[in-house]
Amino acid sequence: MTAHAIFDADLLRRYDRPGPRYTSYPTAPHFTPAFGMEELLRHIAAGNASGRPLSLYVHVPFCESPCFYCGCNRVITRDTRRGEDYLEHVLREIDLMGEIISPQREVIQLHLGGGTPNFLSPESIARMVERLAARFRFSTRADRDFSIEIDPRSVDPADMHKLAAIGFNRASFGVQDFDPVVQEAVNRLQSVEETMAVMEAARAAGFRSLNIDLIYGLPKQNNAGFGRTLDTVIAARPDRLAIYSYAHLPALFKPQKHIHARDLPSSEEKLGLLALAIEKLEAAGYVNIGMDHFALPGDELARARDAGHLHRNFMGYTTHATTDLVGFGASAISHIGNSFSQNQRDLDDYLGAVASGKPALQRGLSLGADDVLRAEVIQQVMCQGEIDIRAVEREFHIDFASYFADDIARLAPLVADGLVEVDAMHIRATPRGRLLLRHVAMCFDVYLPAHAPAEFPARVDQGEERPVRFSSAI
Ligand code: SF4
Known part of the structure; x- marks a missing residue:
């Protein structure tokens, strides 16, 4: 497949129709509560018999303040005790799942997502990873991927060394846009300096791959400001970049009600932002991996794509093909054999289920x-x-x-x-x-x-698709 994508504004405008991002097929709206524990256990037993390796995902739903564009399942709080209480429940869930998933199966991928995983202290994260390591068999291979999403606004750069010592070797940093006017409009004030300090600390700590997330189509965004953001980010040379399209869906995501529609770029302007991003990234040597994603040519994703080994799961593009994905925490999605299953999405429902000693399954699907x-x-x-x-x-x-x-x-x-x-x-x-x-x-x-197209927002947990009708995609 050619890495080069031709930007054709006329075609993009004509195909400005909503659609899923296909982190799964069928997509999450087709999961059903009729999928129960008995069915899940059947898929787990088949996976145990196959000996397939494992990917583990842990969802940490807390954030200190709401970013207005966000479509994630998150809880806004500064009370760190809520994180500690949540951790106890996740540890319990790890124990429960550890009893039914074979400990012989090798864990080659671990991802902490959110919300904000670094809402938990490095010590709490260490407890979580130690419990996972006690219940599952962590790979000792050099190419295992242990990744974590980091909010640079709320992490001490020194913590990156602690996270590396725990075993993390990939980090993804949320940026979105460095333009202060845009940051104010989306309630996410984040300086270039604090972001770069955390990235430098991650590199010094030995993280082998860094990713930055940007979003185009945010309120008050324009080519001049976004161009400066792209130049700053490119100068930092992350191994990977994700550039998502903002979808304004205030009926579905309440925080977006704080964003005034009049501040949003027009479709033409939004296309211009995307064109600018592609132009600058390709000029800087990045290659288009697939939807929304770019990487340096030597990156594992770029090499996997060239070799035809690239895959896509709820965590995005990956080089790991034949794993079963086991999700922990509120709203986490698992993909085990030919099944999808999702934990309780409401935090209290999740805590209640785990406290009563039951797996927190809410819905799923057998394919x-x-x-x-x-x-x-x-x-x-x-x-x-x-x-x-x-x-x-x-x-x-x-x-x-x-x-x-x-x-x-x-x-x-x-x-x-x-x-x-x-x-x-x-x-x-x-x-x-x-x-x-x-x-x-x-x-x-x-x-x-056929007649009711659905729109799918950019920033959602584990790529979970939640549709709403009749909205513009570009
Ligand atoms: S964008 Fe990230 S930090 Fe902001 S509210 Fe959403 S999950 Fe939290």
Whole structure:
């Protein structure tokens, strides 16, 4: 797949339609409470028998102050005792799951997300990781990924050394925009100096990969200010960058009611911000990994993409393909075998379930054969930008052209617009289609209602999709 994406403003404007980000297929709105513990245990038992390695995710829902653009499941508080109480419940949940998941299975990926994981002290995080290590078998391989999301506003740079000593080797820093006018409009005041100090400390502590998150389309954002932010971030040379589109959905996310629609950039201006980001990042040597993501050419994601080994899960793009993902904490999502399951999303419901000694399962889904096949096809689109038709036929024992006849027909307008090329062996996004991969994937999604498009916000937990109708995507 070519790394180069062609920015075509006219096409992007015409395809400014909402759609899922496909961190899972089917997406989270299709999870159901009918999926119960018995079903989950069946999938866990099959995973134990397979010996598949594990990815672990822990959700920490607390933040000290609300960023107005945020769509995460988080609780705003400065009371650190709430974090300590939460930790006790997570430890209990780790014990519960440790009894049903085989301790022989190797943990090759650990991610702490939020909310703000560094709301917990390094000592509390160390307790959590020690408990995980006691219940599961942590890999000792050099390429294991232990990552943590960091809010640079609320971490002491010296803590990065403590986190490295605990075992973390990747960190992701929320920035969004350094323009003070934008920061005030979104209630997130964060200096360049404090951010760079934390990044430098992480590098000195031995973190092998650093990521920065930016958002375009925020209130009061313009090319001049966002351009300065991009220059500052590029000068810091993070290994990876995620650049998300802000979706204004105040009916769904209450904090967004503080953002005035009149302060938002127009669709034209927003496209200009995206174009600026792509231009500056490519000029600085970053390559487009897939939707919203860029990396330096030597980064593992870039190499995995070139080798055709890139995958996508609830934590975004990853090099780890065949793991079962086990989520801990309120709202955490697990992907075990051919199932998705999600913990109680309400904090009190989560605490209550765990306190009573029960797993905190709220809802989930067992995938049918068609789901598994389409998940693979959509994964290929989102990660490689192309579908290897023969490989799909071999793996699933189907005739691709007849099985996907309706889906291929849905691709026709994209082919006519030069976004996709179809031949007997491949369905491939062209450089023009590289920024519209989700539109290619949507052609293979049988869950999408034909007449009721849904919008999906940028900053959500574990990539959880929560739709709302009739809103602009760019
Ligand atoms: S953006 Fe991050 S720090 Fe801000 S409220 Fe959302 S989860 Fe918390």
